[in-house]
Amino acid sequence: MRKIILILFLIPFLSSSQSVYETDFNKFLDDYKEYFGYLEEQNVDIENIRNHYLNQAKSIKSKDEFISFMEIVINEFYNGHISLNTNISSSNKIIPTGADIYAEKIGGKYFISDLRKDFPAELSGLKRGSEILKFNDQEIENAILKFLPKSKNIYNKQMYQYALNMLLAGGRKGERKITVFQNNKVLDFFPNKIAFKKYDKLLELRKISEDIGYIKINNSLGNSELISKFDKALDSLLQLKTIILDLTETPSGGNTMVARGIMGRFINQELPYQIHLFNEKPYQTVRKWIELASPRGKAYEGNLIVMVGHWTGSMGEGLAIGFDAMKRADIVGTKMAGLIGAIYIFKMPNTKLGYSIPTEKMYHVNGLPREDFLPRNLTQNRDETYRKAIEISDNKK
Template identity: 30%
Template sequence: MKLASFQNVSLILSGAFLVSASAIAQTPDYRADADNLLDLIDHRYAYAHRFDGRNPARGAQGVDPDSVTDAASLLRFAECAVNALQDHHAILGISSPSSYGLTPSYNDLWVEVRDGAYVVTDVRAGSPAQAAGVTPGWRITSVAGLPIEEAVAGLCGGPYVTDAAKGFAARVLAAGPRDQARDFVFLDADRQTQALTLPNLYQVETPERPLISVTERDGLRVLRFNDSLGDEGLIAAIDEALAGSRPDGLVIDLRDTPSGGDTLYARALMGRLVDETKPYQRHAFPQIERDTGVARQWVEEVLPRGDSLAGVPVVVLAGRWTGSMGEGLTLGLDAVADAVTIAAPMAGLLGAIYDYDLPETGWTVKLPTETLYHVDGTPREAYRADIVLDSADRFGPNGENLALERAFETLGVESR
């Protein structure tokens, strides 16, 4: 057993508020780094068009550079500034024990605002929320002892005005502070009140798993990636999973890839499924166009490698806990392997993130800096599967994995 790791967190501020080694020699100018962060968002954030080109952190609730005097206040400022982007892919490489958990990596509830209600639209398979009986369709009425509307209004980085913005804030709140259990009041499917306390996912022990779980059924091979798209050793695991006799079909299950990964490993998989070089995704660098008026865009390609399985029918499963590189791989398999995609809407993590270090403290800020697209020009976050599911993590009355059964049916194997 192991504790869930603090993915994407390079430094944790304790009560003593430790700072990076480069800052030990002299006291950093914390106030200067507050301004540096705002300037960084101005010049590097690729999705400013979502806010008509402005930086939404400037003037947002809790984002006052004059309030920054030390490490603790800078961290608070930075977390509020990042919240203002309403983008789960914009994150800090530093945290405190009470910082809110990352979505989707450390969240088991996907919450959206529908007709004025805060509706749970998906629940992570195998999670504390699922074990407690929470199902899609339940409504959150209270979180951490506050009415949900009040909690959303009080989350720094606001105001949160649109339904999409309120949904973002509700998901941050649903992940909860990392060092605390999560208290909710729900209305269930029968509109009965359910008060539940759920453990924080940072404190939940998870069993050791292989990088890829491989199963076979009637000539079909299922490769389920266990949040491993950035793990060293994955190339060897891919090749082992694809070794042996040629399967009649492949199911690539990406429903548990919330932490994203590296394009190296995505290309390693796709390279086994092609017999000629093919484009798999498009990139653009909006900063260059903003600065010069000249756009920069390029296509990333997949090259064949090893024994080719080109022509084997492929189905991809994805959902709300398919994040970043998992999303890119879903689109890439659609493009290069003509895969059938069966998915709920994915995590919608925007673009490709770059790491930037604030000059005074050395703290890392991770911002989406490239915009990413399917090769047909569809923005990654706007992609919709061939077969759209409400939830990719639902189970039937007899425990059957509904999305997986749909994949088998698509490949010509009857359900069991």
């Protein structure tokens, strides 16, 4: 994710009939109407949303109540790249960063498709393929209604996907009781009771064999210190025939400087790696450009295999399509997080709440939207991805 900060300060004008919360709600929707790059793709009708929620906005009495209200409004856009830049104790975790379960609706039922490696859901004993029956003792079909768009009565696959995974991510506080049909039994799991310590390193490095090296990025694509750490790690593996670059734990995105720093170590010439498109709606013009990666330092010229997954988000997705566009790596993994666009940050005039808007559309250099990219070596889950990466590595010896 290339995160561009654009904070708009406006002098609020309140009519005698509008509260600060109603004004900020309308400003949020006005900004989305003008700047959101995916209105058509997400089938979003701003005025329908406004009409549905306006009476609620008029009745809000406190800032915390307004935050909770806006968190519901944001579900109308059903994508993890759209969020407020603040939270309260009742807020839900955002996806994919706050999620450790990836689930899908299949044939009217709900199943766990993937589990985040070494995170609480997996550590609690939940298994891929288990049917999800309840969340916190509520039937799953009813529980997901909280996160489905309220201004619509017909839901597509993407809406169900978003709602289900938001639900299973759980709140920032409180318990998660997940009831599943697993091993021919109805079982309850409590992931939040699992003692859990996140990784404390920007990356992990090891040699898998005499010929294969492995570098895993630990959700640090937004940290400029990663560039020097990556250089040191890569330099220690330059003599190996194959390197596996693991991007399966990059849910929070990052910035293009870090991404270009990584890509630059694998090329000997300037190459295009992604396309940006910004729709200048007021003027009926489009600004479109190709971003290049440039060589940097001593290039690794061996085989490169890039692992991606359901927790490869935003700039992680940009890296994957970049390596694919430059024909520099074999991409292996599941469909990625599908976070849409590059985001700008806006601010409400009265409450000063920040919010993200995906404004620039992002594309593979072949014209494919980034969110639609699928690896040529497609897998179903992270463990299968790792096995496939090793298999490809062995075949290249």
